[in-house]
Amino acid sequence: MISKKMEATLNKQIELEAYASFLYLSMASWADQQGLEGAAKFMLRQSSEERDHMLRIFHYINEVDGHAITPAIKQPPKTFKSINVMLEEVYKHEQKVTKAIHKIVELCYKEDDYTTLNFLQWYIDEQREEEATMRSILDKVKLIGEGGQKLYYIDMEMEKFNAMAAAEAAAEADA
Numbered sequence: 505m506i507s508k509k510m511e512a513t514l515n516k517q518i519e520l521e522a523y524a525s526f527l528y529l530s531m532a533s534w535a536d537q538q539g540l541e542g543a544a545k546f547m548l549r550q551s552s553e554e555r556d557h558m559l560r561i562f563h564y565i566n567e568v569d570g571h572a573i574t575p576a577i578k579q580p581p582k583t584f585k586s587i588n589v590m591l592e593e594v595y596k597h598e599q600k601v602t603k604a605i606h607k608i609v610e611l612c613y614k615e616d617d618y619t620t621l622n623f624l625q626w627y628i629d630e631q632r633e634e635e636a637t638m639r640s641i642l643d644k645v646k647l648i649g650e651g652g653q654k655l656y657y658i659d660m661e662m663e664k665f666n667a668m669a670a671a672e673a674a675a676e677a678d679a
C-alpha cells in the first residue's frame with residue numbers, strides 16, 4: 505500500500521517516461537528523414553526502453569494497490585536543428601528524469617516507504633548508465649565536429665552504440 509501522495513508522484517513519473525518515449529520516437533523519425541540510420545536506430549531503441557520504464561512503474565503502482573493512470577502525452581518537437589542539438593536534448597531530458605527519480609527517493613524517506621525505495625534502486629542505476637552513455641556519445645560528437653561529411657562519422661559512432669547494445673542483449677539472452 506502506498507500513500508496517495510506517492511501514488512500521484514509515481515503517476516507523474518509515468519508521464520515523464522511516456523513523454524521521453526514519444527520524444528525519442530520523434531527524434532528517431534527525424535534522424536531517419538536525415539538519412540542518419542544509426543541515430544534513428546539508436547533513438548528507436550531508447551524510445552522502447554522508455555516505454556518499458558513507464559510500464560514498470562505502471563505495474564508497480566497497481567501491485568501496491570494504487571491506481572496507475574495512463575497519461576496524456578503532449579506533442580513532442582517534430583524537427584531538430586541538428587543531430588548535435590538533438591543529442592544534447594536527450595542528455596538534458598535524461599538529467600531531468602534523474603532529478604525526478606531522486607525527488608521520489610526523498611519522498612520515500614519522508615514517508616518511510618522502503619518498498620518504493622527498493623523499487624527505485626533499478627531506476628537509479630539505469631539513470632546513471634543512461635547519463636554515462638549520453639555523455640560518451642556527446643564527447644565523441646564534439647570531437648568529430650558539426651555538419652557536412654561529419655554527419656556520416658557521427659552516424660557511424662551511433663552504430664557502434666547500437667552494436668554494443670545488441671551484444672549486451674545477446675549476452676543477457678544467453679545468461
Ligand code: OFO
Pocket residue numbers: 521524553554557598601630631634
Ligand atoms: Fe527512463 O528515463 Fe531514461 O533511462
